Amino acid sequence: MRRSEFERAVADEFGARGGSLLTDLVLSACGGRTGVEALAAGVDPREVWLALCxxxxxxxxxxxxxxxLEPRRS
Known part of the structure; x- marks a missing residue:
């Protein structure tokens, strides 16, 4: 998952509260960091997305x- 896909997913799923979830919610699956902290530390956006979910x-x-934007084709 690219960072842009991650940001779109957060916006689609959480709307206006997505930003505060990323800055305030501690994600145990990401080492007890917030989403913003995990991304800054180099954690893969997909891992952060799944932890947030x-x-x-x-x-x-x-x-x-x-x-x-579109599903992958085989």
Whole structure:
């Protein structure tokens, strides 16, 4: 997941509260860091996205592919 896909996914899923979730919510799966701290430390955006989804109980069917402009083709 690219950083732009990550940002789009956060905006699509959380709307206006996405920014505050990234700065305030501590993600245990990212070493007890916030999303912003994890990204700054070099954690892969996909890992941060999945941790954010887990902490906020986003259903599984909305965790993969959110934020992509188009699905990948095989």
């Amino acid at each position: 887990a902490e906020t109980d986003v259903p599984q069917n909305r965790r993969y592919g959110v934020g992509r």
